[in-house]
Structures are given as C-alpha cells and as structure tokens.
Amino acid sequence: MRDQIQELEELDKKHFLHPNSAIQQQQQQGPGFIFTKGKGVFLEDIKGNCVMDGMSSLWNVNIGHGREEMGEVAKEQMSKLAFSSCFATFSNEPAIKLAAKLAEIAPGHLTATFFTSGGSESNDTAYKLARHYWILKGHPQKQKIITRSKSYHGVAMGATSATGLKPFRDFTNSLAPDFHYVDHFSSSALRDLIEAEGAETIAAFVAEPVQGAGGVHIAPANYFKEVREICDQYNILFITDEVITGFGRTGTYFGIEHYGVVPDMMCFAKGVTSGYAQLGGVMISQPMHQDFAELSTGTLLHGYTYSGHAMACSVALKNIEIIENENLIDNAKQMGVELLEEFKKLQSKHKIIGEVRALGLMGAVEIVKDQAKNERFETPLAPLIVMEAAKRGLVIRSVVFDGLDTLVFAPPLVITKDEIKQMMGVLSDTLSVIEKKIDKSFV
Incomplete structure (x- = not known):
C-alpha cells in the first residue's frame, strides 16, 4: 500500500497541474x-x-458527500441517454424538467435558463447575453460591465476580467476590455461611476449576494435595494452571481432573497448538483426572454457542447429533491x-x-x-x-x-x-x- 501511495504522489507531482496551486510547492511536496x-x-x-x-x-x-442515490440516478440516466446535443431545436427530458424546476424556485420573474458547465462559463455567458440584449434593443454602445471590489466571478477570460480581486487579474497580462469596479459596499460609488462613464455605455452591474472567495462579505441591509433602484433609474441590467450562494447556502434558496429584490439575470452552478456533476447556468427574466424571442432575427451564436447535459441535469433534479425533502x-x-x-x-x-x-x-x-x-x-x-x-x-x-x-x-x-x-x-x-x-x- 505504501508503494502505491508513493507512486500516486510521484505521478501527481509529474503529471497533474493543480488548479489554484503553488506549483513549486506541489512539485516539491506532492499532494497533501x-x-x-x-x-x-x-x-x-x-x-x-x-x-x-x-x-x-x-x-x-x-x-454532503457519499450520497449513493446521486450515483444511482446518474447511472440510470447514463444507461438511457448520457448526452445529446441541445443546439438549435434539439432537447432532452432532464434539461426541460430542470429548467422548469428552476423557474419554480427562482426569485420573481426569472423564468428561462441557459445551461453551462460551471460558474466561470455562467458568468461569461451572462456578460455576453447582456451585451447582446442591448444590441437587440438598439443600444449597442451599452457594453461596459461594472462589478465590485473584493468580488470573485471565475477564471474564464470574461470572469477573470470581472473579478474585483486584483491578484486574479494580475495573473494575465491581457484582460477583456470594458470592465469597471466600485467599492463593494457603497451604492453611492456605483451611482458616481455610472454618471462618470455615462449610463448609455453601461450594460450591467454584477454582484454576489454574499462575496465568497473574497472573504465572505455580507452587504449592508439596504445596499441591494439601493442597487436595484439605481439600475432601474439608469436602465442597466442587474445580474447576481449566485454560484456560491445558491441552493440553500445562506439559509434561503438564493442569497439575493435576503434583500427583497429580484435581478434581471442570475448566474448559478456549484450547489445545483452539489458537485456530483458539472453544471451551471444563467437565468433571465421573463421580460428579457420575451425581448430575445421578439427581437432576434438570427441564431443565438452562443452555446457550450455540454449545455443541457442530460445526465448532469438528472443529477441536479435529484439534488434539488434532496435539498427540499430533507x-x-x-x-x-x-x-x-x-x-x-x-x-x-x-x-x-x-x-x-x-x-x-x-x-x-x-x-x-x-x-x-x-x-x-x-x-x-x-x-x-x-x-x-x-x-x-x-x-x-x-x-x-x-x-x-x-x-x-x-x-x-x-x-x-x-x-x-x-x-x-x-x-x-x-x-x-x-x-x-x-x-x-x-x-x-x-x-
């Protein structure tokens, strides 16, 4: 057994580049x-x-770990249909049922879901959809995205650029353009930045209901109500990043529910499957969905291979069932x-x-x-x-x-x-x- 462990440790050091790791330390010490x-x-x-x-x-x-019923539902779905494309008019039953369930449990008028494979993809998708939305509405100049200091939104190019934690942005030397940052607790700072940049150039404001990787920062009681009012006043989309705070983490289904407001778009991942499968998504409001349907004249040229993955969606449905039943x-x-x-x-x-x-x-x-x-x-x-x-x-x-x-x-x-x-x-x-x-x- 000791030889097996040593072999695995050496293989790890030689072949496995760990995410968010101290590479030199990994090479010297191996896995903890x-x-x-x-x-x-x-x-x-x-x-x-x-x-x-x-x-x-x-x-x-x-x-929690070790839920055998999650493996059973994954096996059952994989035995029938593990994956099929959801591009264009193709669909599958688990994806449809999950989208309907999400519409049932999500705050307010969030009713339609675009599925991804995880949080970074969800955030990148939200920014892209927000900008495309304003193109359809006849305001192509509305392309800037505002986020908060101490925020974390992922490691894809757009998500990295949106992240308020500077070390993550310093990791690369070529960030995506048109991302701006404001103090994480100041609604007046948001208003000042909007007026300085021009509301006609701003597509969306993005915020975690509770900032997670930045240190678990809980917003003041009226902060998000003020943010919602500012976004409405200046015709800016309000996007919540619920990748960490969704699916019960904060004691409500979604973190933004603590503050009594509803976003225009909501990103999710992580807790939707409790990590038993890779899945994420972006929910959009019913009015936005209607605008997309009425104003789009061509193809929505955005999609991931695993958007609406049948097995992952089945796992998510079972996960939500457990959250509710227990x-x-x-x-x-x-x-x-x-x-x-x-x-x-x-x-x-x-x-x-x-x-x-x-x-x-x-x-x-x-x-x-x-x-x-x-x-x-x-x-x-x-x-x-x-x-x-x-x-x-x-x-x-x-x-x-x-x-x-x-x-x-x-x-x-x-x-x-x-x-x-x-x-x-x-x-x-x-x-x-x-x-x-x-x-x-x-x-």
Whole structure:
C-alpha cells in the first residue's frame, strides 16, 4: 500500500497541474491529501486519515458527500441517454424538467435558463447575453460591465476580467476590455461611476449576494435595494452571481432573497448538483426572454457542447429533491446561527480572533494582532492556521487578498449542531497552538 501511495504522489507531482496551486510547492511536496471517499461532512484519504470538510470542498457539496442515490440516478440516466446535443431545436427530458424546476424556485420573474458547465462559463455567458440584449434593443454602445471590489466571478477570460480581486487579474497580462469596479459596499460609488462613464455605455452591474472567495462579505441591509433602484433609474441590467450562494447556502434558496429584490439575470452552478456533476447556468427574466424571442432575427451564436447535459441535469433534479425533502435550506439557516455563536465563543477565548460573521452556512473569522485596534500581523496567519487545522482533521480556507487575513467556512448543509461544535473544537485547539507559536517574527 505504501508503494502505491508513493507512486500516486510521484505521478501527481509529474503529471497533474493543480488548479489554484503553488506549483513549486506541489512539485516539491506532492499532494497533501489524496481523497478516496466521503460521507456527510467527512472526507477520507488514501492513508486512512479522516477530516471534516469545513468548506463543502469548493463551497459546493451542499447535500454532503457519499450520497449513493446521486450515483444511482446518474447511472440510470447514463444507461438511457448520457448526452445529446441541445443546439438549435434539439432537447432532452432532464434539461426541460430542470429548467422548469428552476423557474419554480427562482426569485420573481426569472423564468428561462441557459445551461453551462460551471460558474466561470455562467458568468461569461451572462456578460455576453447582456451585451447582446442591448444590441437587440438598439443600444449597442451599452457594453461596459461594472462589478465590485473584493468580488470573485471565475477564471474564464470574461470572469477573470470581472473579478474585483486584483491578484486574479494580475495573473494575465491581457484582460477583456470594458470592465469597471466600485467599492463593494457603497451604492453611492456605483451611482458616481455610472454618471462618470455615462449610463448609455453601461450594460450591467454584477454582484454576489454574499462575496465568497473574497472573504465572505455580507452587504449592508439596504445596499441591494439601493442597487436595484439605481439600475432601474439608469436602465442597466442587474445580474447576481449566485454560484456560491445558491441552493440553500445562506439559509434561503438564493442569497439575493435576503434583500427583497429580484435581478434581471442570475448566474448559478456549484450547489445545483452539489458537485456530483458539472453544471451551471444563467437565468433571465421573463421580460428579457420575451425581448430575445421578439427581437432576434438570427441564431443565438452562443452555446457550450455540454449545455443541457442530460445526465448532469438528472443529477441536479435529484439534488434539488434532496435539498427540499430533507429541509436543508432551513437547516442551513438554523446551523448558521449556531456557527455564528461558536465564532463568538472563539472570539472571547482567543486573542487573535477579530471580527466574525456568517449568513447561513457561509462564515468568516478575521485574524488580528490586536482585537481592540483591529491591527493585523505583518505576515498573515490564516494560511498557517489552515495548514495546522488540516493536520488536526479540519479543512478550511484562508483569504489574504487586499490586506485580509481571514478564515472562511462553508460546511455542507447537512451539518449538525454536534458537528459544528466538533469543527470549532478542532479550530480552537489549532488557534491555541498558533498563539503559542506567535513570536517576534510575526510582529
């Protein structure tokens, strides 16, 4: 067994270019975990180590790991029809049923879905459809896209260009044009930018209801109502990126529901299948859909090979059925309260814990040098805490962009109160170890 593990580790280092990885470190050290199975909120690696998945892997395994019924529905659909093209007039039953189900559960008048394979494709599609919409409406100059600082929208070219986190944009030296950024919590900054650029040149404003990869930033209570009013006033489409916040993550079906407004377009992925298959999409409002139908004279020249993938859509339908039958949205709401309470207990126990926040099962803990002054360490501690927590059986994530030193959390929606306490117990032990290690090198 040891030889098999070593062989896999060497093959990983030699042949597997990991996404969002430190390539040099990967080449030297190999994989930290080679996971082989999962159950609920737990993962097990090839060495037999069991860890709690405090991030739902990539914010997406909402129904938890190891759901055999998901494999069964995938097998059943693949045995009949795994895939067929949905280009032009071709369709399939799972895609039709999923589109109808999404129209049923989505906010307001979002009624039609364009399917993709994931979040980056969903965001790129939304920008492209928004610009095409204004061409059809006779306003081809409306092409600029406004997003927010600290936002993350994916790694395709358009999604990278839309991302407010500068390091992601710095990764490439040729961004797509016509993307602009405003302060993530200031509706007045949005209005100022619109007036400076000219509303007649702006196609859409894009926002995550809760900013995820940027550090779990929860908007002020009236922010999105003000945004909706501004977009209406200046004739600009409002697009929500629900790739992380959709399908129960925040304690509502979709994150924007907390704020009592409805977007014109909504991107989704991740939780639609809980990671059991690759799927995403963009929903558009009924008025937009009607305009597309009435104003289009040719072919909609946009589509992915796997748009409306039959097996993936079947998996999504089963995933949504589980979310509803097991009341996981309500559980996310209740367990989110528990999570925030546990964060506050950590805050009172550990001197390096600053601000804590959560909405449903999305949470964040700030790491500080001085709680009273909110002073930060010169060298961020969050990455070290993540590594130490993993050694003790907890997988979480750090965010150190734009001066942040933050731990973020997004456990599966099936998590229980006892499991939250277990997760926080591991974190508390980790923090105690880190606090003992703090010396002049961090000052």
